[in-house]
Structure formats: C-alpha cells, structure tokens
Amino acid sequence: MNADLSPPALYVRTVALRSDTDSLVRHLPAGAPLAWLTGEDGLVAWGRAARLDLPGRPDAEDPTDTSRFTDAARWTEALAAKAAVEDEVGLPGTGLVTFGTFTFTPSSDGSALVVPRVLVGRREGRTWLTTVTDAPGVHPPELMYPTPEPRPIGPLAWSEGSLGREEWKSVVADTVDRIRTSDMDKAVLARDAVAEADSAIDVRTLLERLRRRFPSCFTFSVDGMVGATPELLLRLEGDRFTSLVLAGTRPRGEDPASDGRLAEDLMSSAKDVEEHGLAVDSLRTALAPLSEELSVPAWPHLLQLANVQHLATRAHARLSPGVSALDAVAALHPTAAVGGTPTAAAMRLIAEVEGMDRVGYAGPVGWLDGAGNAEWGIALRSARVEGARARLFAGCGIVAGSVPESEAAETESKFRVMREALTDPAG
C-alpha cells in the first residue's frame, strides 16, 4: 500500500549560534537521536515534526524497484513547497532538513524520512540552530529537553547472526563457483551478528565513540540505523555532485612495515582492482544520463581507516537541471560496492543465499535540505539498534578470485567498527 504522501505545513527557523568546539553530540537528549557527523562538523537533531514511513513491497518482482525513492522525492518536494522558512545562515544543512534511511531491497520494511523539531549544525566554524513548529512564532518544547551525560553500554552478550561463520564461508564458496560458471562478475555477500545489552543502548555513546575513532567517515544515526560509513553515495551542493566509491579491502598492519606491505598488496591485486572497477563502472553507468562533466580518475587511490584500508575513487559531476538528490540516490543505489554486477542478478542471489533481511544495511542513509543540498552515505559499518539489542552487519565483494576464509576475516575487520563502539573501555 502506498504511504500517505501529504506532508504537514511547517514553520522552520534557522538562527546563527555562537560557535564553540564542543562535540555536537553534547547537544543531544537521550532517546532516538538523528545525526550526521564528520569530525567536528555535521548535524545533530531530535524530535519529530514530520515523518514518512515507506513500507516494503514484499511482492516487488524487480529487485531494483525504485518506488520508495520516488515516493520520498514527492513527499520532500511537497514538504518544501508548503514550508515557511526563515533562514539567516544559508548553508547546506540549514533551513528545512529531512533525514532518511532507505532499505537495501524494495521488499523490506524500514525506509523512513524524518523532519526533526530541533537541529544543531556546524560547518567550518559556523554553528546554527534550526527549530521546526506547526505554528509561527513559537519554540518547540523539544528545545528544552535535558541532555544528561551519555551512558556507558554495560556488559554485552554476543551471538551469531543468521548464518554461522562456517555456513557463511560455504555460501561464499558456492557463490565463487556460480560466478565462475555464469555471466555474473560480482556479488556482495554480508553477515550479521547480534549484541544484547542489559538495558537500552544509549546511541549518543556510540555516536561519540564512532566520530572520534573515524573522523573522516560519516557517523550517522537515523531511525535505528547507526554506524560510521566511509562510503559517500553522493554529496550535492547546488548542482555539484561528489561521490566516493570504495571496494577492495585489506586490514591495517600491526606496524608501519606490515601496513605498507598490505597497502601495496591491495593496490597491485588484480582481484581487488577488478572488484573496485565494477563498483566504479556501476556509478559511471548510473550517473551518466543524469549529469554533465562527469569526471572519474582512471586509477583508485588508497583510503586508510583505523580498522581497514580500501581502494577508493572520488567522482565529480554537475547534475543536469531538474535532477534532485533523491533522483540521483534512486539511480545510483545499489552500486556494485554493495550489490554486484549485473545488478539484478546479484540482488536475486543475495536474497537467495544470505538468509537475512539487510533492512537499512547497505542502503542509502543521510539528509537533504529544502535548497536541494544533500549528503547520502551507504549504511556500512553499521548496526540496527533497537532498545537493548544491536544487530551488526558487514559484507564483502565476492568475485571469481575470492577466498572464503579471507572474506570471513574481512567481515570481522569491518564488524570491529561497531563492536568497538559498543564496548566500554576497561576499568
């Protein structure tokens, strides 16, 4: 059934705040925070002025169906058309801001858009406050919510996810065989793991740990999806489009020499360069009809994070007139960094063999504003947090040359992002 696509009329006001260097997370009350953070900058928000839930379509025949994105685009356009906005700052992320999380497949429930009541943003030394109300000239009560210290997570009980390690490795081995004997080139297979705490997990604690440990990543929290992704599906500022494509991974070394050897091995690995190339090709093919001046470097560069290193390609373009951020999200998702090549065949294989619902994992997560600026990441290095439970996800690109044991080890390096964020420091 189609969601109700008629949004409310909102009054939005953005004012400049005196800048400080405190973590933005300090502004968040407990509860269900919204966040998009890179280092010291970003957006934190709370309360709900409007919300759109986009139910899954279990009968969707086409695994690349984009109706959840087109429904979301119609809703955000109607929302912006109805909103009365006073914005004295005028930067990307000021005025009317909507956060969103989209499921990996069209059949899953869990895609949602949320317009917060209160937002605090910071960009390059400028800080602002946005409030959203149903009537002019009033403050939302959420502005005065208390902001107690983030709570530790406490002891955790860990359990395996839908498939055990050995079962998952045999699924990888079967997939390698299928790739070798079919015209499929790549499929990205993921696993899950579950952590149970004694009491509700304070998402602010996770956000603060993630943003400190991964300052170059996008630390996010939207409607239960929490993580720190290095992969930028798109940034749109005016008509300027940027994307950071990642695929091809090694762990970080124990010391500089072994780290350097792992980096060299990655940069010269035919298997990883092929896996990366397929992800870049999927972006290029999807973006070409929507853009002008598309520029994609011929060779990937190395991106080093605290837990892993990746092959990375930064693409730039100018989006054609009339193409919105959500149009681009719809066209780009799923790239071959999270789906595979050819896309539809890989999506069918994933649904058949993974044995789990990815929900928002590997789906687009991010925000857009009323002026058309946006940042959307791919929800990797993430978990779905519900009360005291966190379900962690990690995946890897499987190609003809993949070795199941190495792929299982790679998922463990990727799980570390959320495992460490959930683990309180000793003592």
Ligand SMILES: C=C(O[C@H]1C=CC=C(C(=O)O)[C@@H]1O)C(=O)O
């Ligand atoms: C699917 C994931 O990573 C993707 C992004 C970067 C590198 C990847 C890889 O080397 O397999 C994956 O394509 C994940 O982190 O769960």
